[in-house]
Amino acid sequence: MAKYLVEYKPPSWAQHLKNVPTHKVELAMENTPIHEWNLPGIPDGFSLHIKRHDMTGSSLSGNKVGKLEFLLADAILKGCKHVITCGTSPSNHCRALALACRQLGLVPHLFLTMTSEDLGCRGNILLDRLSGADIYMMPPDSDDERDVHPKMESLARRIMSETGEKSCLVPKGGANLIGCFGSMAIFDELYNQGALDRFDDVMVACGSSGTASGICIANYLAGSPLRVHGVLVRHDPEFAHDHVNSTLRQLGVEGVRSEDIFSIIDTYQGEGYSISKQEELDFIVEVSSTTGVLVDPTYTGKAAWGVMQEMKNNPGRFKGRRVLFVHTGGMFGLFDGRMDDMLMQHGAETKKVRMCSKHEAPREAVNGSPTDHDGE
Numbered sequence: 001m002a003k004y005l006v007e008y009k010p011p012s013w014a015q016h017l018k019n020v021p022t023h024k025v026e027l028a029m030e031n032t033p034i035h036e037w038n039l040p041g042i043p044d045g046f047s048l049h050i051k052r053h054d055m056t057g058s059s060l061s062g063n064k065v066g067k068l069e070f071l072l073a074d075a076i077l078k079g080c081k082h083v084i085t086c087g088t089s090p091s092n093h094c095r096a097l098a099l100a101c102r103q104l105g106l107v108p109h110l111f112l113t114m115t116s117e118d119l120g121c122r123g124n125i126l127l128d129r130l131s132g133a134d135i136y137m138m139p140p141d142s143d144d145e146r147d148v149h150p151k152m153e154s155l156a157r158r159i160m161s162e163t164g165e166k167s168c169l170v171p172k173g174g175a176n177l178i179g180c181f182g183s184m185a186i187f188d189e190l191y192n193q194g195a196l197d198r199f200d201d202v203m204v205a206c207g208s209s210g211t212a213s214g215i216c217i218a219n220y221l222a223g224s225p226l227r228v229h230g231v232l233v234r235h236d237p238e239f240a241h242d243h244v245n246s247t248l249r250q251l252g253v254e255g256v257r258s259e260d261i262f263s264i265i266d267t268y269q270g271e272g273y274s275i276s277k278q279e280e281l282d283f284i285v286e287v288s289s290t291t292g293v294l295v296d297p298t299y300t301g302k303a304a305w306g307v308m309q310e311m312k313n314n315p316g317r318f319k320g321r322r323v324l325f326v327h328t329g330g331m332f333g334l335f336d337g338r339m340d341d342m343l344m345q346h347g348a349e350t351k352k353v354r355m356c357s358k359h360e361a362p363r364e365a366v367n368g369s370p371t372d373h374d375g376e
Ligand SMILES: Cc1ncc(COP(=O)(O)O)c(C=O)c1O
Pocket: 062, 063, 092, 093, 173, 175, 205, 206, 207, 208, 209, 210, 211, 212, 299, 300, 328, 329, 330, 331
């Protein structure tokens, strides 16, 4: 496994930090594209682009991959054969970690806190199962500190006593100091893509705040003029600022607080984490059917909804500014069944889905224009 390690050379603005990793593994596709994004509902006078960080890989995909490049290198450096992590049952982090472990010859173990009674086999769970990860289902009201972490530690001890093999424990979302270097790499990529000249504001979905924290700290250290905003899809501003402040301290960065370098876009968490309102689901369909970009119900769909609402409701904040939304992936969340009924209803109502006979032209013309396709 050591063959996968490559030496990590931090960018110049990160060289003086404490706890800089020495190695990483290479998992992500780099230089994900940036393009204009005509997000539906955005009023005139606003400029929005999107960084397609959903394209960091097909099965790994999104913001988790960069964190895993450092977290799994750390596991290998520590001589671990097993990697134990946790998340909610539809976790993108757990899915990406499980597949990346297999890519590197590591053994993944996932503690999944159930969000419904049955684990099922859709969305990320399908991929978790395909990875062959060992899955430990935890009751829905499990608390990470109290219930999940002790179980992860006792599993590591059991593996050691039964096999003599070491395990590495990775926190939810990969949101620790090592993972933060993967999120700082998103900023580094933006820097190298000329984003500092092309944009004024960067927005990103914010759950555990690990991703936003890496981007805003790197942005500060590099002396960049960009303003970094986290669109909260979970937790509250205090939680997000605490996470950034604690990361600053662990990196040894003095004299600055999260509140000075990180702007929060609040109130678009909706009904709660991973719970979707009908208007959010409708928006997801509108986004994909007008822009071709897939956003998921838990993270990027809510965040994009928040961006659009904020531009409408609080126009002074972004009008005339060049805004870049970082798409953090999560596409497999679209396959968890949540969208199915509404899409089938939508297809029937809009008459977009129709039966065709093999031999006759379709009865309904497409957008009013006659066609001679026979549907095959
Ligand atoms: C697709 C997607 N976007 C955004 C986030 C939020 O990232 P973070 O937890 O680092 O704030 C997550 C976290 O799981 C995610 O899966």
